[in-house]
Amino acid sequence: MLTKKFTVLAVLIASSIAGFAIHHTTVSAESSQTVQDVTLWDDQIGKGASFDTSKAVADLSKFGFNNKASAIQVNNGQKWRFYAGKNFTGEYIDVGPDEAVGNIGRLNNRISSLKAIR
Ligand SMILES: [Ca+2]
Numbered sequence: 421m422l423t424k425k426f427t428v429l430a431v432l433i434a435s436s437i438a439g440f441a442i443h444h445t446t447v448s449a450e451s452s453q454t455v456q457d458v459t460l461w462d463d464q465i466g467k468g469a470s471f472d473t474s475k476a477v478a479d480l481s482k483f484g485f486n487n488k489a490s491a492i493q494v495n496n497g498q499k500w501r502f503y504a505g506k507n508f509t510g511e512y513i514d515v516g517p518d519e520a521v522g523n524i525g526r527l528n529n530r531i532s533s534l535k536a537i538r
Pocket residue numbers: 461462463487488489490529
């Protein structure tokens with residue numbers, strides 16, 4: 421009987437360890453996705469304040485980044501459109517897939533919304 425009890429205990433401990441291992445793996449997978457789809461830079465690529473998103477943003481002022489972007493980095497396989505107006509209106513430029521533009525020209529300090537277009 422003692423042996424049987426010990427076996428049950430050992431199985432319980434083993435499943436706890438396995439559970440921890442699975443949980444740990446999940447956490448690692450999440451942390452490897454911290455690079456978001458788009459990064460806007462206030463100054464240059466890799467310099468100064470930046471704003472990251474993987475979702476469309478209809479109004480950058482909600483994130484304190486309206487009319488600030490001067491450089492744009494698209495980190496995924498999509499093309500993104502960056503608009504001078506809120507709610508995806510007005511002049512725009514397209515960046516991506518997987519492209520960094522260090523000087524966004526006429527829309528410098530004028531970007532107010534952005535979304536992936538394909
Ligand atoms: Ca700027």
